[in-house]
Amino acid sequence: MKKRAQVTIIIILALVQVTILDYFKVFNVKPDLLLICTIAGALFFEFKPAILLALLAGALKDVFSVDTSIRDMLLFAFWVYLIKELGKRVPLENTSVRVFLVIAALIFSALINRGISLYALNPIPLGVFLRSIFLESLYTGLVSLMFFKLIR
Amino acid sequence: MFKLQKSKLTFYLCLACIILILASFIPFLRPLALDIFRLPLNVATLAGREVRAIVFYHHNYIASDRLSKENDFLKNKLNQELELYLENKRLKALLLFKQKTSFKVLAAAVIGRSPDNWSSAVIIDKGSRAGVKRGAVVINYLGLVGRVSETGLETAKVILINDPNLSVSCIDQRSRQEGLVSGTLGSYLVMKYLPKDADLKISDTVLTSGLTAIYPKGLIIGNIVDTGEEFSGLSRYCLIKPAVNLSSVEEVLIIIQ
Numbered sequence: 001m002k003k004r005a006q007v008t009i010i011i012i013l014a015l016v017q018v019t020i021l022d023y024f025k026v027f028n029v030k031p032d033l034l035l036i037c038t039i040a041g042a043l044f045f046e047f048k049p050a051i052l053l054a055l056l057a058g059a060l061k062d063v064f065s066v067d068t069s070i071r072d073m074l075l076f077a078f079w080v081y082l083i084k085e086l087g088k089r090v091p092l093e094n095t096s097v098r099v100f101l102v103i104a105a106l107i108f109s110a111l112i113n114r115g116i117s118l119y120a121l122n123p124i125p126l127g128v129f130l131r132s133i134f135l136e137s138l139y140t141g142l143v144s145l146m147f148f149k150l151i152r
Numbered sequence: 153m154f155k156l157q158k159s160k161l162t163f164y165l166c167l168a169c170i171i172l173i174l175a176s177f178i179p180f181l182r183p184l185a186l187d188i189f190r191l192p193l194n195v196a197t198l199a200g201r202e203v204r205a206i207v208f209y210h211h212n213y214i215a216s217d218r219l220s221k222e223n224d225f226l227k228n229k230l231n232q233e234l235e236l237y238l239e240n241k242r243l244k245a246l247l248l249f250k251q252k253t254s255f256k257v258l259a260a261a262v263i264g265r266s267p268d269n270w271s272s273a274v275i276i277d278k279g280s281r282a283g284v285k286r287g288a289v290v291i292n293y294l295g296l297v298g299r300v301s302e303t304g305l306e307t308a309k310v311i312l313i314n315d316p317n318l319s320v321s322c323i324d325q326r327s328r329q330e331g332l333v334s335g336t337l338g339s340y341l342v343m344k345y346l347p348k349d350a351d352l353k354i355s356d357t358v359l360t361s362g363l364t365a366i367y368p369k370g371l372i373i374g375n376i377v378d379t380g381e382e383f384s385g386l387s388r389y390c391l392i393k394p395a396v397n398l399s400s401v402e403e404v405l406i407i408i409q
Contacts, residue, residue: 018264018275028338028399029269065266066273066301066311113270117316124270124316128336136269 006041006053013037014060029135031143032106034061038076039102040147042083043092054080075112079105095148102144103137110136246403249293255368256409257291258283262402263307272315272337273298276404279306287366289407295372295395296320296360297404308406312398313373314341322373323361327351330361333373333392339399341374346388352379358392368407 013033021030034057041053058073065072083092083101092098110133117124124132205212246259260282264275278284280303288300290310298312311318314335322333322343329350331343343358356376362369372395379390 014267017267022265025399032268034267061267064264064275065268066271066309066315066317072268110270117270125336125342128338132269132337 010057018064031140036144042080050080098148099141099145103141106137245293255407257405258408272312274310276308279304279308281305283408284308290404292396297396314398321361321363322358325357341392343390
């Protein structure tokens with residue numbers, strides 16, 4: 001896929017996530033399309049374009065977020081690196097494995113967010129955190145399953 | 153079903169014919185004649201309709217298709233009119249509030265929301281060029297919405313009051329009990345650090361206390377929906393339903409003075 005098309009798709013997904021996807025919230029939770037795109041990039045593209053796409057997706061997410069740090073940019077790049085290393089040891093062709101990678105990345109990101117909020121002494125209530133993490137991983141997992149089936 | 157004997161059938165038919173003939177001459181018999189033929193007329197009309205539907209099937213199909221499309225178009229148009237009406241209603245309320253309030257406010261529309269599920273923020277279409285400053289309080293004609301966290305030239309980010317990173321000092325309107333309200337990412341806010349003997353009742357209105365310098369005193373935050381004790385048992389908390397429906401806010405006012 002041409003680089004221009006990849007970049008356009010990432011930007012469109014970011015805009016969709018910030019505007020339209022709000023109408024598809026389930027219990028205040030929406031799927032993370034940018035994360036799905038990043039994981040897909042790590043699985044299908046070479047290392048350099050995948051990392052660049054991850055940085056772009058993370059940067060877009062950080063720009064629209066409240067948090068002023070570059071947390072998502074770093075995390076997305078880290079997931080790409082991790083998946084590439086994992087791909088050398090374990091086959092990642094199976095759709096279930098790919099969906100599992102998306103869910104695992106989501107859960108670890110959420111745990112890091114929770115850790116940061118605890119450190120900043122503004123903890124998200126545990127019940128809300130567990131509910132959000134469960135619903136978000138389920139919702140994003142389902143969307144990523146449809147996505148990976150579609151591009152197969 | 154019942155079996156009608158041939159002789160009886162012949163008798164009833166003859167009777168009907170006599171009544172019909174007589175009805176032509178005797179006016180008061182006409183309603184009786186019509187009553188007799190009501191059921192057969194109904195059955196015949198139904199049968200005629202079915203025959204017509206079969207015979208003119210293609211014509212009816214085309215007409216039905218055309219009417220269905222027209223109906224869909226009209227429904228869509230009605231929906232657009234309804235949207236305009238609702239927007240008009242909201243803007244009128246906002247304008248009325250803007251005229252009444254002593255603050256100098258700037259109206260803005262919500263153009264986006266935070267992309268993650270761990271913060272609650274919106275993006276508005278006014279920035280520093282329009283006079284929006286970082287830290288400015290954002291309200292609505294219903295109550296407090298949040299605070300500006302970042303400004304660009306043409307846009308700004310507003311962190312909503314149901315974000316866990318935002319805390320507002322508040323006061324119960326009835327009992328004047330002070331507390332601290334913060335978000336839970338859900339539909340409710342939580343008012344924490346309340347003493348065990350705090351006088352708080354369900355449906356009490358909670359306002360900004362003015363102790364936090366940024367938030368003017370007296371802005372409505374919401375109403376208490378539930379109270380309870382903290383896990384430690386040392387203090388109480390209460391759940392507050394925000395006055396503003398934060399998940400569907402579309403227009404806001406930024407206090408610029």
